[in-house]
Amino acid sequence: GAVVSQHPSRVICKSGTSVKIECRSLDFQATTMFWYRQFPKQSLMLMATSNEGSKATYEQGVEKDKFLINHASLTLSTLTVTSAHPEDSSFYICSARDHRRGDTGELFFGEGSRLTVL
Amino acid sequence: GQNIDQPTEMTATEGAIVQINCTYQTSGFNGLFWYQQHAGEAPTFLSYNVLDGLEEKGRFSSFLSRSKGYSYLLLKELQMKDSASYLCAVADSNYQLIWGAGTKLIIKP
Numbered sequence: 001g002a003v004v005s006q007h008p009s010r011v012i013c014k015s016g017t018s019v020k021i022e023c024r025s026l027d028f029q030a031t032t033m034f035w036y037r038q039f040p041k042q043s044l045m046l047m048a049t050s051n052e053g054s055k056a057t058y059e060q061g062v063e064k065d066k067f068l069i070n071h072a073s074l075t076l077s078t079l080t081v082t083s084a085h086p087e088d089s090s091f092y093i094c095s096a097r098d099h100r101r102g103d104t105g106e107l108f109f110g111e112g113s114r115l116t117v118l
Numbered sequence: 119g120q121n122i123d124q125p126t127e128m129t130a131t132e133g134a135i136v137q138i139n140c141t142y143q144t145s146g147f148n149g150l151f152w153y154q155q156h157a158g159e160a161p162t163f164l165s166y167n168v169l170d171g172l173e174e175k176g177r178f179s180s181f182l183s184r185s186k187g188y189s190y191l192l193l194k195e196l197q198m199k200d201s202a203s204y205l206c207a208v209a210d211s212n213y214q215l216i217w218g219a220g221t222k223l224i225i226k227p
Contacts, residue, residue, distance in 0.1 A: 043205060043219040044161070093160050107215065109160040
């Protein structure tokens with residue numbers, strides 16, 4: 001099956017520091033990956049669509065300079081939260097499509113990364 | 119605008135059957151998904167419907183009516199481990215997923 005691995009699963013950092021989260025597709029090539037944020041008791045909120053070899057497409061209201069996304073290869077996308085503040089504390093989840101399965105839109109999710117900014 | 123509606127919370131008894139409804143209004147339709155999400159974990163795929171009708175997969179079934187913009191997820195023989203949030207999502211004309219807020223299902227003994 002299609003496996004997406006996300007790392008780290010938990011991270012605690014001080015306010016003002018930067019945190020990098022990695023998302024890897026382990027057994028397929030993902031030309032497109034998605035980054036979501038989820039606050040407690042709320043649904044997933046799409047932050048940006050990450051396209052291999054090009055700039056990410058950000059959703060309205062998401063700061064491009066704060067949430068840096070790099071999709072340098074077909075199996076790796078990274079999200080860097082720059083100058084993190086307590087309000088950035090959230091559950092960040094990546095996902096990818098396995099286009100071998102046809103363009104059904106089905107997403108495979110990473111395990112998620114819980115960020116706590118002190 | 120695009121909108122997905124599903125109940126916020128439902129309670130059911132172990133061994134019983136529960137139906138979680140989802141209605142949607144989206145720009146285009148390329149399928150409807152149901153995902154299960156346990157607290158603190160990422161969502162896991164349950165089902166995909168693109169044609170009208172019922173898809174059965176073990177204890178879980180999913181139904182779709184495109185003309186009514188309606189779907190439901192049916193869970194049979196409920197087990198305590200089924201306590202989770204169930205997310206309805208629709209792929210729009212660009213295959214972007216539009217997410218519902220999720221239904222928290224509480225299973226009682």
